[in-house]
Amino acid sequence: MRIDIWSDIVCPFCYLGQRHLELALAQFDRADEVDIVWRSFELDPGAQPQPQTSLAQTLADKYGMSIEQAEAGQRQLADQFSAVGLTFNWRDAHPANTFDAHRLTHLAAGHGLADAAQTALKKGYFTDGLAIGDHGVLKELAVGIGLPADEVDAVLDSDRFAEEVRADEALASRYGISAVLAFVIDQRYLISGAQPVATLLDALNQIAGQAQPTGPACSSSEGC
Template sequence: MRIEIWSDIVCPWCAIGKARLDLALAQFEHADDVDIRWRSFELDPGAPTVRDGDYATMLARKYGTTVEGGHAMIRRMADEAAQSGLRLNLERARPGNTFDGHRLLHLAADRGVQNAVKDRLLRGYLAEGEAIGEHDTLLRLATEAGLDPDDARTVLDTSAYAYAVRTDEREAASHGISGVPYFLIDGWYPLPGAQTSDVMLDALRQAWRKSHPDTDTATSGTASALDGHHD
């Protein structure tokens, strides 16, 4: 079973969705047969390398609220993340352009360490205040997650994997994806947003039953909240 996930490195809800998927997979009877592939999606393609200003102010400007409203949004996301065992420290976030980070994730996929690199980039940005658009930061984090530093530097110094990133983004448009995270299970079961781990687990089981009709799979006893949803 393949799960394709469109997401961005600077997306808190993407990290929350990943944490909830991890919880669902921990209960999924066929987790060892699941192949996860992270797809590229830029929330702000025109972002500079590092965007000046604090995160609460940025949220306030983006969503038309007050700075206090921005802080309230940060607290809500941190609370949601904590419920899935994820720590966010968005007050330290240093937003920036994520195109080069996505290129590194394609390299990581080719090297078999994509999930580890994705996790490290998310954690670096969302919890540790790393400037995710800077090459030196990306090189350090990706190397810590298992990429060869020379390979990573070569990608960052060239246009390698640029076409792969754009291909992911065109495919997202073809699926009608306008926000992330967006999960696509086995190419036919869409799961938009950071759904609860229970909904994700039910979706995994439904998709497994369809592709493996002769295999017994435990059920959650409830229908998915998104059963029958198709784009």
């Protein structure tokens, strides 16, 4: 079984969904047969590399809500993070451009460290309040998971893997994916959103049990 995952580093539902999938796979009898392929997706391609404002203010401006409403939403998300053992320090999270972070995830994939890169980058942003568009921060995180420093520098000092990031985004468009998190299983089953662990496990078992699959097991962000 192959699972392609479209995700952005600064997407809270992507971090939640990643953890939910980990928990589902821990209960899936055929987890050792699952191949995960991470795909790039930018929620805000026009964002600046350096943070310009707080997360709550960014959301308030984007969705036309009050700062109080934005903060309430982030507190609710922090509770969801806590329920699965994650920490969301939303007061310290400052959105920034994720394009270079995505380029590094492609480097990591070539070293068999794609999962580690996704976790380190998301933890850096959501938990540690790091500036995820800063090259110094990105290098520290990348080297911290075992990527060679010289290769990290070579990527950050060039446009290497830019085409791969754009190709992922183009492929998302062909699948009809316009938001993340999105899982595509065996290139035919679309599961959208940070689905509950039980929902993901049910979908995995259903798909694994179908010798001749005929259609999506789940295509709704609301559930299967």
